Amino acid sequence: MTEPVFHPDFGKTDRIQRQAVSPRSLGPLRFLMKLGGWLSGRGVEKAVSATGQKIWVFRPEAAGPHPAILWIHGGGLIFGHPLIEKPFARDVARELGAVVACPFYRLAPEDPYPAGLEDVYAALQWLAAQPGVDPTRIAVGGDSAGGGLAAALTILARERGGPAIRFQLLHEPMLDEATRRAAAPDPETLRLWTPEINTWAWDGYLQDVRGPVPETASPSRIEDPAGLPAAWVGVGTRDLFHAEARDYADRLSAAGVPVTFHDVPGGFHGFAQVRKDAAVSRAYVARMKAALADAFKR
Numbered sequence: 001m002t003e004p005v006f007h008p009d010f011g012k013t014d015r016i017q018r019q020a021v022s023p024r025s026l027g028p029l030r031f032l033m034k035l036g037g038w039l040s041g042r043g044v045e046k047a048v049s050a051t052g053q054k055i056w057v058f059r060p061e062a063a064g065p066h067p068a069i070l071w072i073h074g075g076g077l078i079f080g081h082p083l084i085e086k087p088f089a090r091d092v093a094r095e096l097g098a099v100v101a102c103p104f105y106r107l108a109p110e111d112p113y114p115a116g117l118e119d120v121y122a123a124l125q126w127l128a129a130q131p132g133v134d135p136t137r138i139a140v141g142g143d144s145a146g147g148g149l150a151a152a153l154t155i156l157a158r159e160r161g162g163p164a165i166r167f168q169l170l171h172e173p174m175l176d177e178a179t180r181r182a183a184a185p186d187p188e189t190l191r192l193w194t195p196e197i198n199t200w201a202w203d204g205y206l207q208d209v210r211g212p213v214p215e216t217a218s219p220s221r222i223e224d225p226a227g228l229p230a231a232w233v234g235v236g237t238r239d240l241f242h243a244e245a246r247d248y249a250d251r252l253s254a255a256g257v258p259v260t261f262h263d264v265p266g267g268f269h270g271f272a273q274v275r276k277d278a279a280v281s282r283a284y285v286a287r288m289k290a291a292l293a294d295a296f297k298r
């Protein structure tokens with residue numbers, strides 16, 4: 001019996017976009033997200049980092065000090081907005097009693113590496129300095145490109161001697177620029193993020209890099225992961241990033257970093273948002289929250 005391409009909980013997937021964005025649609029998509037952010041962001045606490053980028057902040061109602069997570073939005077390093085992460089951030093603040101900071105960051109191709117990374121590093125510094133935050137219980141994480149930036153952030157923080165990061169929560173992370181040169185999978189097995197847009201996004205992000213790609217640009221380039229924070233890495237088996245996420249988790253584990261790797265059979269890129277009501281998606285998000293709660297308790 002032939003195994004289905006996508007998890008049966010997702011129902012029909014033929015109408016889900018194969019590619020979420022294209023060079024032609026990038027401008028309109030950014031505009032719509034900016035407009036949606038203006039509408040959705042009313043009433044959200046906002047701060048500004050040392051690089052001048054906004055941060056959306058979600059706090060628990062109880063008095064602190066609280067654990068905290070810097071949660072970074074996805075978008076392939078070329079688009080995206082904290083409004084996408086607002087439901088998850090709000091839930092984590094309420095359910096886990098944590099401060100959640102969702103930073104804006106500069107996007108490629110207009111602002112290539114290391115602009116976006118420096119923005120999220122400045123946001124991490126801001127978060128660690130907040131009086132209501134326990135600086136010994138800070139995590140970083142994100143979705144897709146946000147997960148890749150979170151992984152890069154742990155490497156950068158190690159290089160610079162802080163701020164201290166206890167845990168990294170990497171959801172379908174975009175980690176390896178070499179994927180743009182890998183053999184393309186059958187497009188029928190992918191949704192939302194394809195090899196074509198992945199190549200264009202990485203090319204824009206790395207346009208100013210000369211010579212070897214730094215590990216803080218593509219975390220899969222890391223030679224010595226020892227000493228990085230414990231990690232939870234999750235991804236669907238039908239995600240373009242599945243192989244690189246598994247490889248990164250394996251390499252962290254081999255270096256002695258505590259890692260949990262969780263893959264979702266038949267999960268496509270973005271499944272937890274596009275099919276958020278599916279039982280498998282709810283279970284996956286619950287696992288993410290449980291891993292983060294456990295890390296805060298250690």
